[in-house]
Amino acid sequence: xxxxxxxxxxxxxxxxxxxxxxxxxxxxxxxxxxxxxxxxxxxxxxxxxxxxxxxxxxxxxxxxxxxxxxxxxxxxxxxxxxxxxxxxxxxxxxxxxxxxxxxxxxxxxxxxxxxxxxxxxxxxxxxxxxxxxxxxxxxxxxxxxxxxxxxxxxxxxxxxxxxxxxxxxxxxxxxxxxxxxxxxxxxxxxxxxxxxxxxxxxxxxxxxxxxxxxxxxxxxxxxxxxxxxxxxxxxxxxxxxxxxxxxxxxxxxxxxxxxxxxxxxxxxxxxxxxxxxxxxxxxxxxxxxxxxxxxxxxxxxxxxxxxxxx
Amino acid sequence: xxxxxxxxxxxxxxxxxxxxxxxxxxxxxxxxxxxxxxxxxxxxxxxxxxxxxxxxxxxxxxxxxxxxxxxxxxxxxxxxxxxxxxxxxxxxxxxxxxxxxxxxxxxxxxxxxxxxxxxxxxxxxxxxxxxxxxxxxxxxxxxxxxxxxxxxxxxxxxxxxxxxxxxxxxxxxxxxxxxxxxxxxxxxxxxxxxxxxxxxxxxxxxxxxxxxxxxxxxxxxxxxxxxxxxxxxxxxxxxxxxxxxxxxxxxxxxxxxxxxxxxxxxxxxxxxxxxxxxxxxxxxxxxxxxxxxxxxxxxxxxxxxxxxxxxxxxxxxxxxxxxxxxxxxxxxxxxxxxxxxxxxxxx
Numbered sequence: 001x002x003x004x005x006x007x008x009x010x011x012x013x014x015x016x017x018x019x020x021x022x023x024x025x026x027x028x029x030x031x032x033x034x035x036x037x038x039x040x041x042x043x044x045x046x047x048x049x050x051x052x053x054x055x056x057x058x059x060x061x062x063x064x065x066x067x068x069x070x071x072x073x074x075x076x077x078x079x080x081x082x083x084x085x086x087x088x089x090x091x092x093x094x095x096x097x098x099x100x101x102x103x104x105x106x107x108x109x110x111x112x113x114x115x116x117x118x119x120x121x122x123x124x125x126x127x128x129x130x131x132x133x134x135x136x137x138x139x140x141x142x143x144x145x146x147x148x149x150x151x152x153x154x155x156x157x158x159x160x161x162x163x164x165x166x167x168x169x170x171x172x173x174x175x176x177x178x179x180x181x182x183x184x185x186x187x188x189x190x191x192x193x194x195x196x197x198x199x200x201x202x203x204x205x206x207x208x209x210x211x212x213x214x215x216x217x218x219x220x221x222x223x224x225x226x227x228x229x230x231x232x233x234x235x236x237x238x239x240x241x242x243x244x245x246x247x248x249x250x251x252x253x254x255x256x257x258x259x260x261x262x263x264x265x266x267x268x269x270x271x272x273x274x275x276x277x278x279x280x281x282x283x284x285x286x287x288x289x290x291x292x293x294x295x296x297x298x299x300x301x302x303x304x305x306x307x308x309x310x
Numbered sequence: 311x312x313x314x315x316x317x318x319x320x321x322x323x324x325x326x327x328x329x330x331x332x333x334x335x336x337x338x339x340x341x342x343x344x345x346x347x348x349x350x351x352x353x354x355x356x357x358x359x360x361x362x363x364x365x366x367x368x369x370x371x372x373x374x375x376x377x378x379x380x381x382x383x384x385x386x387x388x389x390x391x392x393x394x395x396x397x398x399x400x401x402x403x404x405x406x407x408x409x410x411x412x413x414x415x416x417x418x419x420x421x422x423x424x425x426x427x428x429x430x431x432x433x434x435x436x437x438x439x440x441x442x443x444x445x446x447x448x449x450x451x452x453x454x455x456x457x458x459x460x461x462x463x464x465x466x467x468x469x470x471x472x473x474x475x476x477x478x479x480x481x482x483x484x485x486x487x488x489x490x491x492x493x494x495x496x497x498x499x500x501x502x503x504x505x506x507x508x509x510x511x512x513x514x515x516x517x518x519x520x521x522x523x524x525x526x527x528x529x530x531x532x533x534x535x536x537x538x539x540x541x542x543x544x545x546x547x548x549x550x551x552x553x554x555x556x557x558x559x560x561x562x563x564x565x566x567x568x569x570x571x572x573x574x575x576x577x578x579x580x581x582x583x584x585x586x587x588x589x590x591x592x593x594x595x596x597x598x599x600x601x602x603x604x605x606x607x608x609x610x611x612x613x614x615x616x617x618x619x620x621x622x623x624x625x626x627x628x629x630x631x632x633x634x635x636x637x638x639x640x641x642x643x644x645x646x647x648x649x650x651x652x653x654x655x656x657x
Binding site: 050051052053054071072075076078080082084085086087088089100103104105145146 | 490491492494495496497498499500501654655
C-alpha cells in the first residue's frame with residue numbers, strides 16, 4: 001500500500017483552476033518532491049492531502065485513509081508544516097513545542113529522539129519568542145513541531161522558502177535522516193536545485209503534473225544538447241541568442257543562459273557552437289563563453305512546459 | 311465594503327430619529343379615586359397630548375406597584391379622593407405623580423410634561439372661576455428617589471462591557487489564529503475543532519466573570535447603587551448574557567478570516583446598536599417603531615432590562631422570566647448557527 005495515493009484530483013476556486021486532474025502515488029519511506037513555480041497548485045494539493053480542503057473531483061488516500069471520509073484518522077497520523085510560518089509568535093520556542101506536543105496528546109520527552117537533531121540546534125534559544133527567530137530557525141522549530149507526535153507521513157509545504165542557503169542544506173540533511181527512520185516525506189519547493197535531493201519528483205505547472213520520476217531519469221530523458229552561455233551584457237545577449245536561427249530555446253538561468261539548438265543531419269554539435277560564438281562576437285559581445293553542460297531539472301522543466309504549451 | 315457604505319446610513323438614521331431624549335406616547339397609568347368632572351378633563355388633556363398614552367386604569371394604590379413591576383409604565387398619575395370637591399371648596403387639590411426613576415432622564419421629562427398639562431388645566435379653570443384654584447402636583451420617584459444617574463448607567467455599562475469583552479475579543483482571538491496560520495496547523499491535529507473554539511472562549515468567559523464582579527463591587531461600594539434584588543439571580547442572568555455574547559463572538563469568527571473585519575463587525579454591527587438601541591443612553595420607547603423592533607433582537611437590551619429589574623427595582627426572578635427566556639433562545643439560536651457555520655476545514 002502506498003503512503004499517499006492520489007487519483008484525478010481537481011480543484012477550482014471559483015473561476016481559478018488550481019488543480020486540473022492530478023494522479024500520483026508516493027511509496028512508504030521515500031522523499032517525494034513536488035517541484036513547480038509559485039501558483040502552480042502545490043499548496044492546494046497539500047491542503048487537500050492534509051484534509052484542510054475537499055477536492056472537487058478525484059480521490060486521495062493517505063496512509064490508507066480517505067482524505068474526506070476518514071479525515072479524523074489522517075489528522076492523527078500526519079505532520080503538516082504550512083508554507084507560511086504558522087506557530088505562535090508570542091510563545092517561546094519551548095512553549096511552542098510543548099503546546100503542539102499537548103495538542104497531539106504526547107510530550108516532548110516521549111519523542112525527543114526524533115526531533116533531537118533539529119531541536120538541539122535551536123535549543124540554545126528556547127526561551128526566545130518564536131516571532132523573533134531568524135527564517136531558518138523558524139523553519140527548524142516548525143519542523144520540530146510537525147514531528148513531535150511521530151507522524152507516519154510528513155507534509156512540508158515549501159520548507160526552504162525564505163531560508164538561507166546553509167539552513168536549507170541543513171534542513172535537507174534532516175529530511176534524509178527522517179527518511180531513514182521510515183517517515184514518508186512529501187515536500188514541495190519552487191527551487192529546482194533541490195529536486196535532486198528527493199527520491200522521486202513530480203514537476204507541476206498550472207495544476208498539472210508534467211512528469212513523475214526519479215530526478216536522474218527525468219534528466220536522462222532530456223534528449224537535447226544544451227549550452228551555457230555567459231557574457232558581459234546578459235540581457236542583450238539573451239535577445240541576440242534568441243535571434244540566432246539554429247537556436248530552439250534560450251532561457252535566463254541565474255548567471256548564464258541555457259541554450260538548446262537545432263542541429264542539421266551532418267552538422268556537428270561543435271560547429272553550431274562555434275557558429276553561435278562567432279555570431280555573438282559579430283554582434284559586439286565581449287567575454288563570451290559557451291560551454292556544453294548536462295541538463296538539470298530546470299532545463300527539463302522548461303522543455304516540458306514548452307511541450308505543454310504546444 | 312458593505313460596512314463602509316452602510317455605516318453612515320445606519321448612523322444618520324439612528325442619531326437622527328432614535329437618539330432623542332424627547333418622550334412621545336409614553337405609557338402611563340391612572341388611578342382616579344375621585345372620578346369627577348375635573349379628573350376626567352385632566353385625563354383627557356393628558357390622553358390627547360402626543361406625549362402620553364393612558365395604558366391602564368387602576369383602582370387602588372396596590373395596583374400601582376403591580377403595573378410598575380411590569381415595567382411598561384413610566385409614570386402613574388394619582389388623583390386624591392374628592393378631587394373636584396376639594397378644588398371647589400378649599401381651592402386646593404392634590405395630584406400625585408409617581409415616576410419610574412430607574413432612568414432619571416426619562417422620569418424628569420415625564421413629570422415635567424405631566425405637570426405642564428396639569429398647570430395648563432389649572433389656568434383654564436382659574437380663568438373661568440372666581441377663586442384662585444390651586445392644583446398641587448406631588449412628584450414621587452420610584453426606585454431611585456435621589457435621581458442618581460448611576461442607577462441607569464450601571465446596568466448599561468455592565469451590558470456594554472460584557473458584550474465588548476466577550477463578542478469582540480473572542481471573535482478577534484479566533485480570527486487571529488486564522489490570520490496567523492496557526493488555525494491551519496491546529497486543524498491538522500487530532501484536536502476537535504469544537505475544543506479549539508471552546509479553549510478560545512473559556513478565558514474570555516473567566517475575564518468577563520471577573521469584570522462582572524468588579525463592576526458590581528464598584529457599583530455597590532463606590533457608586534452606592536444597592537443590589538435590591540437577589541444577587542444570585544443577577545449573577546445567573548449575567549452569566550447567561552456572557553454566554554450569549556461569547557456565542558456572538560464565535561459566530562462572527564466563522565464569518566470572516568481577517569481580524570480587521572472581525573473588529574468592524576463586532577464593533578460597528580454589535581457595539582453601536584448596543585449603545586444606542588439597548589435603552590442604555592436613550593429610552594427605546596421614543597424611537598420609531600422600526601428601530602424599536604430592531605432593538606428587540608439586541609441581546610443587551612433584554613439583559614439591561616433584566617438587570618434594572620433585579621438590581622435597581624429589586625423585583626423577583628418572575629419579573630424577568632421573559633428576558634431570561636429570550637436570552638436563552640438567543641443563546642441557542644446563535645450557538646446553533648455558529649456550530650453549523652464552523653468548518654472542520656479551511657473553506
